[in-house]
Amino acid sequence: MITITRKLIALDLDGTTLNNDSKISSQTAATIRAAVKQGYLVSIVTGRPNRLSENFYDDLHLNTPMINFNGNLGILPHQAWNREYQYTIDxxxxxxxxxxxxxxxxxxxxxxxxxxxxxxxxxxxxxxxxxxxxxxxxxxxxxxxxxxxxxxxxxxxxxxxxxxxxxxxxxxxxxxxxxxxxxxxxxxxxxxxxKGVHKSTGLKFLADYYGILQKDIIAFGDEGNDVTMMQYAGTGVAMKNAIDKIKEFANDVTDFSNDDDGVARYLQDRMDIAVGE
CATH class of the missing domain: 3.30.1240.10 (Hypothetical Protein, Haloacid Dehalogenase-like Hydrolase; Chain: A; domain 2)
Structure with a gap:
């Protein structure tokens, strides 16, 4: 019996999955949907609140938990979920x-x-x-x-x-x-x-929920709030447009920026995600 290793793709939004107009291009959306069809788990891990990210979740046709507020909220959008968590401030x-x-x-x-x-x-x-x-x-x-x-x-x-x-x-x-x-x-x-809650908090939650090893996590990011996620993931991928600090922590860097479908091209070229299959 052959065991297929599940892999998790964690996506930051701004400066990463979204272009400079704060939209998901048709190529990026099609590629991410193709990754899901080919067996990858794809989750949004963003600093944005859920009110400003559920539309992108829907555009990508995701059904995985979403992490918001830099790891402080984990939800299944549009529904109640007994595994939901949140960290709050007095x-x-x-x-x-x-x-x-x-x-x-x-x-x-x-x-x-x-x-x-x-x-x-x-x-x-x-x-x-x-x-x-x-x-x-x-x-x-x-x-x-x-x-x-x-x-x-x-x-x-x-x-x-x-x-x-x-x-x-x-x-x-x-x-x-x-x-x-x-x-x-x-x-x-x-x-x-x-205090002490970061994107890595949410990424660990996702890994534990799905039973995925750190080495099987690929995380994309561009800003300082992505550092902990890069460190936790087996493969941290910095965007071409990322700040230098992120590139220092990353295992790889995309050849194209967020405004040129950097995530999509990386998934197609480096991870053999075939669009249209």
Whole structure:
């Protein structure tokens, strides 16, 4: 009897599976669907909340668990699941940030959970870059009264000159409880989540759930939040457009960027994924 080894492909979204227009190209979608048909398990492992990734999950016709918030949430989209997990933050931290928002220079405070999105106001001057709405519904306005449950993630926008002070404040006051992660790029954004939880947390969950060895995991990524996933996977694949730090930890680098179907071409050329079969 021949035993077929199952392999897991873990996909970051932004800068990896998505192109620069934050879309999945037809070639990438077709290739990933072909990988599933050929027996690979494919899971999204992203920093995005589930509200901004379930559409891509559906586009790819996936039925595997999805990992969101950099490992802090594991779900089967669109359904209840007894294996679902989440790591949350004490909502008193949010109350502290609301009370000190002016002195800390916070222009936006947004908190999220699987079925929660609250913010102190809509984003201004296109600062939401697609992640946060410019206007809020009445039940989306953040206050100590509206925040009834502990959130999975807190995202704040801070005045650039006060960013270092905010990070120091968070680490000094709550460093034993939370991870503080500044976003890359031009926006002065800081994300706060449960301490010690990373994308590797979600990847290990997937591996344990499916009984897959680390050596049989292939993970694609491009940014600093993908480092732990690269280290956990048997094969960490950095995108051509990835930051240097990721390339240092990766076992391989794609020949093409996210905007040129780098994931799809890698799967076709290096892993013999045949589209159309």
């Amino acid at each position: 909502k008193e931290i949010v109350a502290e940030l609301l009370a000190k928002s002016k002195s800390l220079g916070l222009s936006l405070i947004a908190v999220e959970g699987r079925d929660m999105f609250l913010a102190n106001h809509g984003v201004k001057n296109n600062a939401g870059f697609g992640f946060f709405p410019s206007t809020l519904e009445t039940d989306q306005v953040l206050s100590q009264q509206s925040l009834r449950d502990n959130p999975i993630s807190i995202t704040v926008q801070v005045e650039p000159e006060l960013k270092a002070g905010l990070i120091d404040f968070l680490q000094n006051q709550f460093g034993d409880q939370v991870e503080v992660s500044p976003w890359g790029g031009p926006h002065s954004i800081v994300e706060i989540a449960t």
